[in-house]
Amino acid sequence: DIQSRTQLKSEEAEEGAGVALMCELSKAGVPVVWRKGTEVLKSGGKYQMRQKATVYELLINKVAPEDGGEYSCVCGTQKTTATLDIKGRKEVFKNRNCFFFFCSGVDSDTSSKSYFGFYVQLLFFCHAECILLCMFLLYDVHQSVKCTVSPTTFKQTLKSQEAEEGASITLSCELSKPGLPVEWKKGTQVLRSGEKYQMKQNASVNELLINKVVPEDSGEYSCVCGDQKTTASLNFKGRTSIKINACPPVFTKELESQTVEEGDSVTLQCELSKPDVPLEWRKGQLGLCPCAKYEIRQTGRLARLVIHDADPEDSGSYTCDTGDHQSTGDLTVKEKVRIVRDLCDVTVSTGQDACFEVELSHVGVTNWEWWLGDNLLQNNDLNQMSSQGRVHRLVLKMVTTDESGDVAFVVGEEKSVACLLVEEKPKGKSDSMVNRCNQDAVEGDDITLHCELSKPGVHVEWRKGGVVLQPGKKYEMKQEKRVQELFIRNLEPEDSGYYTCDFTFLLCIFNVLVFLLFYSSAVPDPPEDPEVLSKTSESVTLSWFTPLYDGGSPILGYRVEMRLVDSALWLPCHSEPVCNTEYVVGNLTSGSGYRFRVAAINRAGTGEPVELPLTVHADEGDLHPPDPHSYREDDNYIYILFLTELRSQDVPDGYPVSFDCVVIGKPPPTVRWYKDGKLLEENDHYMINEDQEGCHQLIITSVLPTDMGVYRCTAENSSGIAATKAELKVDSK
Incomplete structure (x- = not known):
């Protein structure tokens, strides 16, 4: 329940002066309404309303007679009321054409030498009766009035204060006489009323309001009372020192987690509430210093950490520390896609198909390009592009001699180039039998390709995509009368492609084309949507969905790995594949931060892992939710x-x-x-x-x-x- 600790007090003020009405409530930060009579007052121009802790204040500028009346401060059901009385300027004598005003200041050092003993200001117009009347009054005053001058003193001096940066403070002093002019100074600088400083006077009380103080506002302030231009003046000063406590800087914009490609430069950026704040950058618990790897910049309120030539070891948690506050963001560096098996040169005859294959280090790559000479190829019936797992294939259908040249595969900054040679078919006749067939196979199987010629004993060459095959552990060639055979052992995804049997007879070349269509040749896609289901101080439970693409063969299990946030070394969490889509990782160290990733496994191998987006901390404490x-x-x-x-x-x-x-x-x-x-x-x-x-x-x-x-x-x-x-x-x- 809100109560009024200090009630409003009725005030009297001279016309043209400023008046402050103050009250104090039992609670800070509650809304109040100021009224004059029944009229609700609004802040601005005539009225200024302020609040400091539980004290509420209404300032009325340059009061006029119509400002007199009853004022009240209302908070809920609580109300406190006071009366303001405005006094007009005093006129000693006023008559039609002449005005007499008695001055309030008397020079005590010269009063004994002055004929009258005090100063009188006489304003009049040229009428004889006014002049005679003035002389009479002046003589009468001289005979009957004796001036007594009391010195001006400070009844209450300024007091030293401390304030938080951004707050507003009020310096107050009280003179022994009301309505005297004063001058406010900071050091030797005379202060002027404006947005920064507001000065007001209520009877003998003088106040200086300093808005939104900053450390530069610290120093000595003075209130000076006295007229330096008079012959003998009394000057009195009340001084105070103000100490401003600076607020610690805070982050107005936090670091953001980023994912970049290997070899790129990355900038981690945050924004502070103050410029040029001393900072420390860390990776995990390791402090960072400017070097060829790290570039630390600070411009005004912006702080940046630039990491050049990022590699997978740069992945981790980065922190910008001001001492009082920290901002942290995670950096994930993806390994750059590399070509692990280059294109091979291909030689074919006019009208044949030319097949090119290249193998990459990653699956699911889409930003690749095929080029023939200076021409970027598009996927269509004549230029057939396909990919299976990490293997990308280009088949140029029914090539002509004009297409001889360089064939290039480009992905990122990686490039592989091979030569395509298209030869004219020699004219001639040959007794031959041409066979064309497509075959399917399963990874790990053996397969035999064969064709039959019209004559026995003909020398032939077996090719894969134009490359001549040699007998060995992988390939075995046999010839039995007119039948030619190619035996391929232990099929792998890379064995997919076009195979040809070429022979020359009577200077004529004939081909038998066999296409091997190969299934189950790819590793699976990464698991979907990994997350942390729950955790304790020593373990964490992970969950994920099956991959969108299993690579063409059933998922055999999953591989779960972890690393500390300040380490780049991934460690397996188990010895055997995980057979479901949940796994509990145990034996964690309380208080440490961990990163986790999961990969799917099929017959082709282990696919690309997917990393959980957040750092997991094994914290101490009772983590079981209560009722x-x-x-x-x-x-x-x-x-x-x-x-x-x-x-x-x-x-x-x-x-x-x-x-x-x-x-x-x-x-x-x-x-x-x-x-x-x-x-x-x-x-x-x-x-x-x-x-x-x-x-x-x-x-x-x-x-x-x-x-x-x-x-x-x-x-x-x-x-x-x-x-x-x-x-x-x-x-x-």
Whole structure:
């Protein structure tokens, strides 16, 4: 219940002066309403309203007679009232054409020598009766009035103060006489009233208001009373020293996590509330210094860390530390795609197909290009481009001699070039039998390709994509009368392609073309949507979805790896493949930060891993959520608990959709929204709402087909991370 500690006090003021009405409440920060009579007063121009802690103040500038009346400060049901009385200027004598004003200042040093003993100002117009009357009055005053001058003193001096940066402070002193002019100084500098300084006078009390103090406002302030131009003046000063406590800088823009390609340069940037703040950059717990690898820049309030020539070992958690506050962001460096098997030169005859193959270090690469000479090739019936796993293939159909030249495969900065030679077919006749057939095979099998000629004993050459094959462990060639055979052992994905049997008879070349179509030749895609389901101080439970593409063969299991945040070394979490889509990683060190990644395994091998987007900390404490109905403010446990979880939805294209959940925790958790592992930010398409009861909501204003996917809501505090997820399906119109 709010009470009035100090009531408003009635005041008297001279016309033209400034008046301050003050009261104090029992609680700070509550709204109040100032009134004059029944009229509600607004701040600006005539009135200025201020609040400092529990003290509320109304300043009335340059009061006029009509400003007199009853003023009140109202807060809820509490009301305090005071009366303001305005006094007009005093006139000693006023008559039609002449005015007499008695001055208030008397020079005591010269009063005994002055004929009258004090100064009188006489303003008049040229009328004889006025002049005679003035003389009479002056003589009468001289005979009967004796001036007594009392010196001006400070009844209350200024007091030294301390203030926080950004606050406003008031310096106040009281003179022994009201209405005397004063001068405010900072050191030797005379202060003027304006946006920074506001000066006011209420009877004998003088105040200086300094707005939004900064460290540069520290120093000695003076209030000077006295007229230096008089013959004998009394000058009195009250001084004070002000000490400004600077507020520590805070981050107005945090570091953001980034993912870059190997070899790129990356800039981590944050913004502070103050310029030129001393900073420390760290990777994990290791402090960073400027060198060829790291470039540290600071311009005004912006702080940047530039990492040159990023490599996978640069992945980790980076921190910008001011001493009082820290901002942290994660950097993930993807290995650069490399060509691990180059193109081979191909020689074919006119009208044949030319096949080129190249193998990359990664699967799922899409930013590749095929070139023939200076021409960028497009995928069509004549230029057939395909990929299986890490192998990319180009088949040039029915080539001509004009197409002889260089064939190049380009991906990023990597390039592989081979020569295509197209020869004219010699004219002539030959007795031969041409066979064409397609065959399917399974990885690990053996296969035999054969063709039959019209005559026995003919020398032939077996080729793969124009490259002559040699007998060995992989290939075995046989000839039995008119039948030619090629035996291929232990098939691998790289064995897919076009095979030809070429022979020369009577200077004529004939070909038998066999195409081997190979299945199960790719490793699986990365698992989908990995996340942390729960954790304790020594373990963490991970979960994920199966890959979108299994590589053409069943998933045999999963590989889970982890590393410390300040290390680049990935370590396996198990000895045998994980057979389901959940795994508990144990034996964690309390207080340490970890990163995790998961990869799928099939017969072709282990696919690309997917890394969980957040650093997981194994923290101490009771992490089991209590019953929310038994929660008490003095409980010392920490927890996160989803009271309601997300649910999957199926909505028509163009309709809005809302995902809702309720999460509580101690300390209050930080909530983030993700789609397919990508952090969502509020914009015209996504609206993110929350309230104090723990209700969180993600609204998609108008669903598009591209919005289909898995949506996840994560909650994180010092106890760890909890999450809930749901799938969105969109029905196209």
